[in-house]
Amino acid sequence: MRKKSAFQRGLSAFWWLTLLFLYAPLVIVMLFSFNSSNSAARFTGFSLRWYERLLGNELIIDAIGHTLLLAVVSSVIAVILGTLIGYGMYRHRGRKLGWLIVLIYLPIVMPDIVFGISNMAFFVELNRLTGLLSPGLGTMIIAHVTFEIPFVALIVYSRFVGLDATLFDAAKDLYASPLQRAVHFIIPTLKPALLSAFFLSFTLSVDDFVISFFTAGPESATLPIYIWGAIRRGISPEINAIATLMIGAVALAAVLSLLFNRERRHL
Amino acid sequence: MSQAPHGTPETMNSDHPRRGEAGQENASAPRQASSISIFGLKKYFDGGVVALDGLDLDIREGEFFTLLGPSGCGKTTLLRMLAGLDTPDDGQISIGGMDVTDTPPHLRSVNTVFQSYALFPHLSVRDNIAFGLKMRGVNSAERQRRVSEIAEFIKLGALIDRRVDQLSGGQRQRIALARALVCEPDVLLLDEPLSALDAGLREQLQIELQRTQKRLGMTFVFVTHDQEEAMVMSDRIAVLNDGRIQQIGTPQEVYERPANSFVARFMGHDNLFEISARDGQRLTTSLGELNSDDVNEGSLALIRPETIELSAPGTPSPHAPINLNRVEGRITERFYRGSNVEYRLDCGTTELMAEVSNSGQRLFKVGDLVKVEIYPEDIVILKDAP
Numbered sequence: 162m163r164k165k166s167a168f169q170r171g172l173s174a175f176w177w178l179t180l181l182f183l184y185a186p187l188v189i190v191m192l193f194s195f196n197s198s199n200s201a202a203r204f205t206g207f208s209l210r211w212y213e214r215l216l217g218n219e220l221i222i223d224a225i226g227h228t229l230l231l232a233v234v235s236s237v238i239a240v241i242l243g244t245l246i247g248y249g250m251y252r253h254r255g256r257k258l259g260w261l262i263v264l265i266y267l268p269i270v271m272p273d274i275v276f277g278i279s280n281m282a283f284f285v286e287l288n289r290l291t292g293l294l295s296p297g298l299g300t301m302i303i304a305h306v307t308f309e310i311p312f313v314a315l316i317v318y319s320r321f322v323g324l325d326a327t328l329f330d331a332a333k334d335l336y337a338s339p340l341q342r343a344v345h346f347i348i349p350t351l352k353p354a355l356l357s358a359f360f361l362s363f364t365l366s367v368d369d370f371v372i373s374f375f376t377a378g379p380e381s382a383t384l385p386i387y388i389w390g391a392i393r394r395g396i397s398p399e400i401n402a403i404a405t406l407m408i409g410a411v412a413l414a415a416v417l418s419l420l421f422n423r424e425r426r427h428l
Numbered sequence: 429m430s431q432a433p434h435g436t437p438e439t440m441n442s443d444h445p446r447r448g449e450a451g452q453e454n455a456s457a458p459r460q461a462s463s464i465s466i467f468g469l470k471k472y473f474d475g476g477v478v479a480l481d482g483l484d485l486d487i488r489e490g491e492f493f494t495l496l497g498p499s500g501c502g503k504t505t506l507l508r509m510l511a512g513l514d515t516p517d518d519g520q521i522s523i524g525g526m527d528v529t530d531t532p533p534h535l536r537s538v539n540t541v542f543q544s545y546a547l548f549p550h551l552s553v554r555d556n557i558a559f560g561l562k563m564r565g566v567n568s569a570e571r572q573r574r575v576s577e578i579a580e581f582i583k584l585g586a587l588i589d590r591r592v593d594q595l596s597g598g599q600r601q602r603i604a605l606a607r608a609l610v611c612e613p614d615v616l617l618l619d620e621p622l623s624a625l626d627a628g629l630r631e632q633l634q635i636e637l638q639r640t641q642k643r644l645g646m647t648f649v650f651v652t653h654d655q656e657e658a659m660v661m662s663d664r665i666a667v668l669n670d671g672r673i674q675q676i677g678t679p680q681e682v683y684e685r686p687a688n689s690f691v692a693r694f695m696g697h698d699n700l701f702e703i704s705a706r707d708g709q710r711l712t713t714s715l716g717e718l719n720s721d722d723v724n725e726g727s728l729a730l731i732r733p734e735t736i737e738l739s740a741p742g743t744p745s746p747h748a749p750i751n752l753n754r755v756e757g758r759i760t761e762r763f764y765r766g767s768n769v770e771y772r773l774d775c776g777t778t779e780l781m782a783e784v785s786n787s788g789q790r791l792f793k794v795g796d797l798v799k800v801e802i803y804p805e806d807i808v809i810l811k812d813a814p
Contacts, residue, residue, distance in 0.1 A: 325546055330540070331546035331547075333512070335560035336564050338563075341563050350550050
């Protein structure tokens with residue numbers, strides 16, 4: 162075997178160090194969620210007691226329900242609206258659309274705390290003036306849809322750009338009416354991109370703490386909000402169990418998003 | 429109706445008299461063949477650039493008609509307007525006697541084979557072919573039957589069960605053709621469908637396409653920038669440049685009697701000589717004094733390389749007509765092409781290309797002095813491009 166230079170060994174060490182800092186904390190959380198004692202320092206044996214405790218906690222079950230409901234509903238709405246925007250961006254590309262693209266990107270680069278606070282101020286004021294939209298799942302869904310849309314729009318837009326533009330002509334030429342073109346050509350062609358966008362939105366929604374925190378009402382705490390509250394009383398193994406479940410859910414959604422994204426490359 | 433743009437008489441000469449009115453007297457043509465009438469068609473691109481400049485054109489039912497020209501000449505724009513994918517700024521298009529100028533593409537009985545083939549990546553080969561029928565509401569059993577029928581007609585064989593991304597360029601081309609033909613359109617449009625293929629396959633598919641068209645008797649409108657392809661396949665050719673028709677005629681007419689210098693150059697002719705003075709049949713050109721039988725008006729003399737005869741100096745030519753043109757030239761380059769040999773000659777004041785068929789005679793070498801004989805009937809007089 163060829164001998165590695167010092168530089169190459171250095172690079173390789175750097176790679177492993179990066180992996181260590183990325184994954185060691187996650188592994189420790191997952192490991193201690195199965196700890197039989199409540200020690201955060203010593204692993205005393207395997208047990209599922211924290212998961213049982215978790216299932217008995219109504220607040221946690223509610224929080225899981227809110228998280229999933231918020232993620233699914235906001236992702237579905239974001240995929241529908243984001244697809245329309247992505248299609249519009251594609252149809253009108255090449256014209257003077259620079260400013261619209263910037264508007265679409267803005268929520269992506271905006272700090273979450275700014276986004277969250279401004280949403281809170283907006284909803285509170287709206288509620289004071291009209292009596293509509295008191296803080297709760299409704300306001301959270303609107304806020305989540307808003308920050309998920311740009312991701313969906315960009316995924317859909319890039320899928321369209323990667324498509325042979327003549328396909329649109331071919332569909333028209335082969336007698337497809339505007340509605341038939343949407344049903345038999347555009348939606349099936351976009352399907353992998355739409356699924357990928359859905360799972361990405363889902364992941365972003367489950368991950369989000371800051372924006373949820375500022376737009377939530379008293380009855381609509383999600384898991385991250387619950388954890389934040391619970392942590393103020395100290396880290397318990399129960400939190401480790403919740404974190405492990407979340408890692409699992411988010412990893413699954415992220416993998417699905419990647420898989421669908423990859424599938425469309427094959428086509 | 430005249431197809432002559434801007435009243436050039438040559439373009440009219442090259443057009444056949446019409447075979448009666450569209451879709452009536454020609455009983456042998458199948459039901460779906462339709463004629464096309466284009467009248468005063470105009471299109472401007474953004475910024476006012478003219479794409480089509482008031483184009484008039486009649487395409488007969490059951491004809492293999494080719495739009496030939498360089499890129500940007502308007503041929504693809506015209507094809508897209510026939511499909512309904514582009515709308516003209518002015519003028520009228522009728523297909524089979526029906527005005528379709530404002531008919532959207534999905535309501536026209538016209539199908540297109542696109543240059544990129546545009547097969548739907550999300551569908552199988554079979555579903556791609558059935559797409560048009562499905563959109564028209566043809567039921568599943570009938571779709572199956574017609575797809576199988578066309579698959580047999582085009583000889584798709586096992587290709588029908590492949591995925592689109594498993595197909596080669598030539599196979600995609602045939603699927604695209606099947607997808608369009610299965611709809612039995614009034615007119616089939618083909619937008620450079622062979623340009624992405626390599627030479628051997630292209631020639632094979634040229635023949636296949638031409639046979640298919642003859643067997644179906646369908647009206648084909650074919651777009652290409654390749655003059656050899658146009659000549660091999662077409663019943664008639666329209667040569668386009670700058671959004672105008674330069675000439676319409678059979679391949680033989682367009683090749684042997686180009687209407688102007690643009691058509692001549694585009695058809696691959698190099699030997700064009702300016703006429704500085706003319707006295708009846710006697711022309712003064714950059715090649716010297718020449719006799720021509722051509723009575724047409726024009727400022728250029730065209731001599732096709734394959735009509736020129738070369739021989740060694742001193743060789744007698746016993747049957748030469750009295751007004752045979754004789755020039756001397758020295759060979760500066762030789763291009764051996766197998767079935768024929770091309771020579772570039774230096775004739776003192778100008779260069780001349782000559783093409784001799786290779787029948788086993790001794791070939792001339794670079795530097796040889798040769799006797800050049802040009803028959804008066806082979807000197808064609810034509811106009812400069814408008």
